[in-house]
Amino acid sequence: MRNRTLADLDRVVALGGGHGLGRVLSSLSSLGSRLTGIVTTTDNGGSTGRIRRSEGGIAWGDMRNCLNQLITEPSVASAMFEYRFGGNGELSGHNLGNLMLKALDHLSVRPLEAINLIRNLLKVDAHLIPMSELPVDLMAIDDQGHEVYGEVNIDQLATPPQELMLSPKVPTTREAVQAISEADLILIGPGSFYTSLMPILLLDELAQALRRTPAPMVYIGNLGRELSLPAASLTLIDKLAIMEQYVGKQVIDAIVVGPKVDASAVTGRIVIQEVLEASDIPYRHDRQLLHNALEKAIQALG
Helix, strand or coil, X not given: CCCCCHHHCXXXXXXXXXXXXXXXXXXXXXXXXXXXXXXXXCCCCHHHHHHHHXXXXXXXXXHHHHHHHHCCCXXXXXXXXXXXXXXXXXXXXXXXXXHHHHHHHHHCCCHHHHHHHHXXXXXXXXXXXXXXXXXXXXXXXXXXXXXXXXXXHHHCCCCCXXXXXXXXXXXXXXXXXXXXXXXXXXXXXXXXXXXXXXXXXXXXXXXXXXXXXXXXXXXXXXXXXXXXHHHHCCCHHHHHHHHHHHHCCCCCCEEEECCCCCCCCCCCCEEEECCCECCCCCCCECHHXXXXXXXXXXXXXX
């Protein structure tokens, strides 16, 4: 009997945010509607942060980035969605895609409905689900015991936080929990460790779903050093331990990392070490190389 491949899987679920999740979804876009991304919604910087401060609601920036990377048919709609305002006016720095998502959010009953409207407009087959449909921020306790609010401030900490939490406590989007329960394969990473990957694992219902699922889980490591000081000091083993501490169980069965990563201390998990860098941007994953590495991980998982 031959080993399973990505093409054999009925449901692949990827967790994360920022450019990393978009890259993973793009590399697996051939799966079409069998692919689901569960997206972090705690960003409070840039255009997204400005919209949140003036209009409230969830953070749309990571969702927009995922949609951008899943667009396969360029169109007027996709050009509009990717447009960023220049100049020095009030719209300077704003991404039109963020504003479109926010406008559709106002017109919809649920944020998920707004996302599905944009997916249809941009002809994106993969499903995208916000981790929560209620506004939420990341909060940390620093090494002095002080509360630190927001991704932007947490990334500027000098040392890793003692504790992470969401403020306020919010429910997981029910479709996200369902996607985990139905998954054949779960992926997490790459991305900013504390601000793109960890927020999703802080949701009680999602952590519970990860503890219960029989689906194998693969961690995809970053290729470059993180700009965030607290995350840059973490080893691969540190990251695995922190993620599983918050999930409450050893759930990561395999890791996919570049050849420069020291994975010698990893035991009891499958390790796939491959050249993964894109030729144009060294710290970004090449879509085809990442796809191939994930195929190797699936075959090794059996």
